[in-house]
Amino acid sequence: MSVTRVILPKLGLTMDEGRLIAWHKKEGERVEKGEVLFEIETDKANMEIEASASGIVRRILLPADASAPVATVIALIADTADEPLPASVAPAPSPLARNDSPAGTGPPLAGAAVGAEASDRVRSSPAARKRAQELGVDINLVRGTGPGGRVGLEDVEAAAALPAPSPSTSALSAASGGKREPLTRMRRAVAEAMTRSAREAPQFSISRDVDMTRANAKREAAGVSYTDLIVAAAATALRAHPRLRSRFDGDAIVMSQKIDVGLAIALDAGLIVPVLRDADRKSLGSLREEREALETAVRSGHARGDAFGGAAITVSNLGTFGVDRFTAIVNPPEASILAVGRVADRVVVVNGSPAVRQVVSLTLTVDHRVADGADAARYLADVAKDLES
Numbered sequence: 001m002s003v004t005r006v007i008l009p010k011l012g013l014t015m016d017e018g019r020l021i022a023w024h025k026k027e028g029e030r031v032e033k034g035e036v037l038f039e040i041e042t043d044k045a046n047m048e049i050e051a052s053a054s055g056i057v058r059r060i061l062l063p064a065d066a067s068a069p070v071a072t073v074i075a076l077i078a079d080t081a082d083e084p085l086p087a088s089v090a091p092a093p094s095p096l097a098r099n100d101s102p103a104g105t106g107p108p109l110a111g112a113a114v115g116a117e118a119s120d121r122v123r124s125s126p127a128a129r130k131r132a133q134e135l136g137v138d139i140n141l142v143r144g145t146g147p148g149g150r151v152g153l154e155d156v157e158a159a160a161a162l163p164a165p166s167p168s169t170s171a172l173s174a175a176s177g178g179k180r181e182p183l184t185r186m187r188r189a190v191a192e193a194m195t196r197s198a199r200e201a202p203q204f205s206i207s208r209d210v211d212m213t214r215a216n217a218k219r220e221a222a223g224v225s226y227t228d229l230i231v232a233a234a235a236t237a238l239r240a241h242p243r244l245r246s247r248f249d250g251d252a253i254v255m256s257q258k259i260d261v262g263l264a265i266a267l268d269a270g271l272i273v274p275v276l277r278d279a280d281r282k283s284l285g286s287l288r289e290e291r292e293a294l295e296t297a298v299r300s301g302h303a304r305g306d307a308f309g310g311a312a313i314t315v316s317n318l319g320t321f322g323v324d325r326f327t328a329i330v331n332p333p334e335a336s337i338l339a340v341g342r343v344a345d346r347v348v349v350v351n352g353s354p355a356v357r358q359v360v361s362l363t364l365t366v367d368h369r370v371a372d373g374a375d376a377a378r379y380l381a382d383v384a385k386d387l388e389s
Helices: 126-135 153-160 185-200 213-222 226-238 284-300 373-388
Strands: 003-007 017-023 036-041 046-050 055-060 066-069 073-078 203-211 246-249 252-255 261-263 265-267 270-272 313-317 336-340 344-350 353-367
Touching: 036 073, 126 153, 185 270, 203 373, 213 226, 213 284, 213 353, 213 373, 226 261, 226 284, 226 313, 226 336, 226 353, 226 373, 261 284, 265 284, 353 373
Parallel strands: 261 313, 313 336
Antiparallel strands: 003 073, 017 036, 017 066, 036 046, 055 073, 203 353, 246 252, 265 270, 336 353, 344 353
């Protein structure tokens, strides 16, 4: 008999544990390789995990709503349904696994404050999350009637029909009179990462205005976005600047051989950074397609685990929000991040005469332990040269 151990996967460099949201198969049911077997929640997103082998789900070792360290064996798949499992492949659940589900059950509720029991880990379908946004319903306050308490479309719509909560049921801070909002898992992860970055990595920033007039013509001809152009330029320039695609590791600097570019995307729950793989080797059209696919996946909560981690640099574009320039904080363990402002018409001097040009402000922030100001200046100059040529 062949037995496959299903483990809790590591979906990012900083992931130490994950929370299992739901099983898509029950014990005794058959699963095919490549079929979604379970969903887990990380600090980045909810992710569907596919079965690595076909067979019968013989044992589930980690229940839904429980957390466990990565690499924990959480289920067993065998090629037979009745043959006894060998004792050597049937471990007991990890003692570190813990159940995170709140106590108590009841009918769907919305609008009622749940105080300390408010969960930022509500299991819900993509359709339910989208509908909740449309109706202005806080999905964290909706109790699901689906399997394992999963929130469905009907639960959200039923919740929207209920009256709004009275002020007496709101979670108010006695000291300030303001509402106390618990951190979501994603917001907590962002807070911890940025605090660690600011505390551990001495950072400096340099800025440069770039003439995007020619780049804009190229953008229109290729049918791509400004972000695509800047990601391509940032990735191509990294080939000649290994320091800027490095990370600090104790007593050494580790230089990445691959040029993967992280793309900062703002969600309601916080900031998420999926990664464009081998960005320096792809055409503008391929970069656009991959970026659009990544954005769709992360916004719907269906990004795969391999969509995160391992970037050599991150690009953060707030130009779409009308921001002229800003300074970003390095996303650890990376050593650099490129902040992009809006492309706007500006009057500049060209050959001694005033002229209107489309200009963008790029601000590069760098971990000073890895690179110096001159390194950063040369790299940013190459990015600008690529965009202006």
